[in-house]
Amino acid sequence: MNALSQLWGRRGWLNDTRLKVLAGPVLIIMILSMMILPLPAFILDLLFTFNITLAVMVLLVSMFTQKPLDFAAFPAVLLFSTLLRLSLNVASTRVVLMEGHEGGDAAGKVIEAFGAFLIGGNFAVGLVVFMILVVINFMVITKGAGRIAEVGARFTLDAMPGKQMAIDADLNAGLIGEDEARARRQETSQEADFYGSMDGASKFVRGDAIAGIIIMLINLIGGLAIGMAQHSLSFSEAGHTYTLLTIGDGLVAQIPALVISTAAGVTVSRVNTDQDVGQQLISQLFNNPQVLMLAAGVMGLLGLVPGMPNLVFLLFTALLGGLAWWMWRRDQQPATPEASPQTPPPQPEVPEASWDDVQLVDTLGLEVGHRLIPLVDHRQKGELLGRIKSVRKKFAQDVGFLPPVVHIRDNLELGPSTYVITLKGVEVGRADAHPGQWLAIDPGQVSGQVEGTATQDPAFGLPAVWIDTAQRERAQVYGYTVVDASTVVATHLNHLLHRHANDMLGRQEVQQLLDKIAAENKSLVEDVVPKLLTLTAMQRILQNLLAEEVSIRDMRTILDTLAEHAPQQADPHELTAMVRVALGRSITQQWFPGDQEMHVIGLEANLEQVLTQALSNGGGLEPGLADTLMEQAMAAVERQEARGEPTVLVVQHGLRALLARFLRRRITHLVVMSNAEIPDDRTLRVTATVGARS
Numbered sequence: 196m197n198a199l200s201q202l203w204g205r206r207g208w209l210n211d212t213r214l215k216v217l218a219g220p221v222l223i224i225m226i227l228s229m230m231i232l233p234l235p236a237f238i239l240d241l242l243f244t245f246n247i248t249l250a251v252m253v254l255l256v257s258m259f260t261q262k263p264l265d266f267a268a269f270p271a272v273l274l275f276s277t278l279l280r281l282s283l284n285v286a287s288t289r290v291v292l293m294e295g296h297e298g299g300d301a302a303g304k305v306i307e308a309f310g311a312f313l314i315g316g317n318f319a320v321g322l323v324v325f326m327i328l329v330v331i332n333f334m335v336i337t338k339g340a341g342r343i344a345e346v347g348a349r350f351t352l353d354a355m356p357g358k359q360m361a362i363d364a365d366l367n368a369g370l371i372g373e374d375e376a377r378a379r380r381q382e383t384s385q386e387a388d389f390y391g392s393m394d395g396a397s398k399f400v401r402g403d404a405i406a407g408i409i410i411m412l413i414n415l416i417g418g419l420a421i422g423m424a425q426h427s428l429s430f431s432e433a434g435h436t437y438t439l440l441t442i443g444d445g446l447v448a449q450i451p452a453l454v455i456s457t458a459a460g461v462t463v464s465r466v467n468t469d470q471d472v473g474q475q476l477i478s479q480l481f482n483n484p485q486v487l488m489l490a491a492g493v494m495g496l497l498g499l500v501p502g503m504p505n506l507v508f509l510l511f512t513a514l515l516g517g518l519a520w521w522m523w524r525r526d527q528q529p530a531t532p533e534a535s536p537q538t539p540p541p542q543p544e545v546p547e548a549s550w551d552d553v554q555l556v557d558t559l560g561l562e563v564g565h566r567l568i569p570l571v572d573h574r575q576k577g578e579l580l581g582r583i584k585s586v587r588k589k590f591a592q593d594v595g596f597l598p599p600v601v602h603i604r605d606n607l608e609l610g611p612s613t614y615v616i617t618l619k620g621v622e623v624g625r626a627d628a629h630p631g632q633w634l635a636i637d638p639g640q641v642s643g644q645v646e647g648t649a650t651q652d653p654a655f656g657l658p659a660v661w662i663d664t665a666q667r668e669r670a671q672v673y674g675y676t677v678v679d680a681s682t683v684v685a686t687h688l689n690h691l692l693h694r695h696a697n698d699m700l701g702r703q704e705v706q707q708l709l710d711k712i713a714a715e716n717k718s719l720v721e722d723v724v725p726k727l728l729t730l731t732a733m734q735r736i737l738q739n740l741l742a743e744e745v746s747i748r749d750m751r752t753i754l755d756t757l758a759e760h761a762p763q764q765a766d767p768h769e770l771t772a773m774v775r776v777a778l779g780r781s782i783t784q785q786w787f788p789g790d791q792e793m794h795v796i797g798l799e800a801n802l803e804q805v806l807t808q809a810l811s812n813g814g815g816l817e818p819g820l821a822d823t824l825m826e827q828a829m830a831a832v833e834r835q836e837a838r839g840e841p842t843v844l845v846v847q848h849g850l851r852a853l854l855a856r857f858l859r860r861r862i863t864h865l866v867v868m869s870n871a872e873i874p875d876d877r878t879l880r881v882t883a884t885v886g887a888r889s
Contacts, residue, residue: 229282250451257458270392309443357671414441487519556620558599562606582685595748626653628680635675643673654690697741727761739771779872799886
């Protein structure tokens, strides 16, 4: 019934929820009734016709679906159709053995037609045809479809971790939302379930073929015995009558079984594209005139061989050659006619320069080579435009302000596959992307290698390989994170937005942020800006927070803290430190989610004392001390990363600002926190020490 509903659309009586609920139980009861209750010949004709119709419909559905999950009900349809055929075998066997002595139509017109018309009333021919159909179904179609389903299930299960990582990467980069990520995870799980179910369901078809042979033998032996013993028929009469009925019964069951098996093979052997099977065959078999011309030549040579059916071979030679010539002429036609030479128009007078000729620098820009233009052209359904919108939306939700619009333009001076990301007219990121290919990123746990162009992930610097579509599933099985070209560019842009968030926060963004808060709490904003702080000072404090990847979403806490301390302190850096303490719980939660023990990097006691003394004297770090501190900090970060822990250095409150400004010049992924920012209910454990002797 699911197959029928997929064929006949979403409207109509098949979409009635009550009918869908009753479809399964009614079908099971009908199958069991056919096995137990005797059925008249007319009802058998109806059921046999329904079985053949169902098989044809299932085959058509499998042909017109574009991916296997579009026909997810197929394993259940395969089971029910097999049970239906077996129950029909039982019901027809009862009628054949009880009423077969009365003539060929005693078991119904359908069985008589298959036994008399299709095989000409010759039971020997019918027996051979029946056995050939069983061999084709059992040895070729069903076995091949079962093997494809088995391999597909195994590779789908192996590729699930890579697909899940790709979904998580897109979600973290803001390319997709929670709903789409949940839908993609569900689709991945359903795909694995589908191939596993198909692997098991194919065993029903193989068992059905074996059962068909056994049922035929039982019917032959039983028919001979009943005809001779109960109805006093001679051996030849009983053999002729019951053999034809048995062969007709077997053919009626095996032909739908063959059609259903073909549908199973089509479903599991297709490759996921935007085309159904028929469109794939036409577009890929008959799209190259050279192939058609060579095929025509081969057929022509065979047609000239003496003794061959020359007319047939030469007919196909003419058809293939004509089709190849037509396709070649179509490809050779110029796209636009050549323009006739015309007199050049007079040159217009060049206007005077004006302020309209002044082009201001875009805050955010993306320049692309000519091969990347389809990614950003909405007329060509470029995916990158939508993903950039998602990146900006996710950034605004995570960081706390809306980033500037990304101005996109093509640049013929760049390489064909090169793109450049600019911030205030200055290049901050450059990489290559290859449309039509996939970037397989090595997260550090891959189990094999794939062929392609070696490179690095532009966002995080991980080793990666540009691969073709044919190697995508293999790369996912090996554990690579596989993303397309649009995702590569969008992820790179998202990484740079977070890294340069402080540079993008201008006076206009700060004013818009304050206006948003003032809509709900106007007095709080007015008490701070402009009474206590200027807009420029407020901008500097927020930029200091963003420079160290601290979100400014909690503007109420920031304004409350400034309202409390700004009357006594005017230095933006000191006010930033006080705001960080107020935001300590959210900063801690950002790097150490949950309430588990925090594994951090610490300072060796003597080194901490030396740094405190240098800070109290009002001087900077001596060159020798600075070099030693940087080397030891890099070594501690490497030890922390080797343990898989966050690279967070916890120091005394007075040292935090100095070490953050100094260490983050070369160790950009190091986070420096003060002990005053950590909530009292969190437990610290120092797992790496700066200044410790190794």
